[in-house]
Amino acid sequence: LFYEKLTSTYLDSGCVNYFPDKMLNDFSTYLKGFAANGRKKYLNPYRFAIDFNTPIRDAIKFFMFFTNDDGILDIKYFFECSNSACSSHRIFLESISLNKSEEQLDELIFCDMCSRDYDLSTVIPYIKVYFQLKPDFTIPKEESRIYKSDPNSTIEALEGLPDHLKVESPSSTIPTRSHPDEGDDSAVALETIVSINKETNNGGVISNPVENMLLSVASFLRN
Ligand SMILES: [Zn+2]
Numbered sequence: 001l002f003y004e005k006l007t008s009t010y011l012d013s014g015c016v017n018y019f020p021d022k023m024l025n026d027f028s029t030y031l032k033g034f035a036a037n038g039r040k041k042y043l044n045p046y047r048f049a050i051d052f053n054t055p056i057r058d059a060i061k062f063f064m065f066f067t068n069d070d071g072i073l074d075i076k077y078f079f080e081c082s083n084s085a086c087s088s089h090r091i092f093l094e095s096i097s098l099n100k101s102e103e104q105l106d107e108l109i110f111c112d113m114c115s116r117d118y119d120l121s122t123v124i125p126y127i128k129v130y131f132q133l134k135p136d137f138t139i140p141k142e143e144s145r146i147y148k149s150d151p152n153s154t155i156e157a158l159e160g161l162p163d164h165l166k167v168e169s170p171s172s173t174i175p176t177r178s179h180p181d182e183g184d185d186s187a188v189a190l191e192t193i194v195s196i197n198k199e200t201n202n203g204g205v206i207s208n209p210v211e212n213m214l215l216s217v218a219s220f221l222r223n
Contacts, residue, residue, distance in 0.1 A: 044186035
């Protein structure tokens with residue numbers, strides 16, 4: 001179902017009118033590599049752009065076509081806590097979902113590390129997004145296994161392990177990061193997403209979830 005789902009989303013979302021088949025094949029290759037790596041939580045449009053020699057804006061736009069209700073990607077909204085003691089701890093906005101009523105949007109947002117509170121109107125300029133696979137979309141294991149190019153590679157073997165089985169060794173040559181699974185470098189500014197969302201030939205939008213979030217937030221900000 002992997003290819004069928006990718007292809008039907010590519011066709012049904014209108015993505016086919018903006019990007020060639022080759023981009024869909026590249027995306028499929030990227031997703032299989034992503035699944036084989038198994039270490040990252042969020043997709044990285046910058047990585048995709050580099051690996052497949054695509055302008056970054058096109059990569060983001062392409063990903064966005066897959067974020068509708070019948071697509072394969074979810075958009076996760078977050079901002080980073082400004083308290084230096086939190087070292088850029090990410091505060092995700094999915095708990096308030098950004099699509100709720102105005103009364104609910106009015107509630108303060110708390111950092112779960114330091115309890116600093118924020119109101120939505122203040123943090124909007126700082127919101128970024130991640131692309132994440134929808135929980136019900138799976139990439140077949142058989143197909144991802146072929147990307148384990150060198151079975152003797154220690155690094156690849158380690159990367160294939162679930163996180164809880166990994167041992168932090170002082171002599172390890174694998175760079176350690178504070179949030180190894182959160183894809184530090186894969187976030188896209190909300191402003192960019194909003195701008196790209198309107199770049200269509202028919203006056204519509206690319207991602208309905210993004211549009212719905214904006215309408216909800218816009219009506220909240222008017223009050
Ligand atoms: Zn904090």
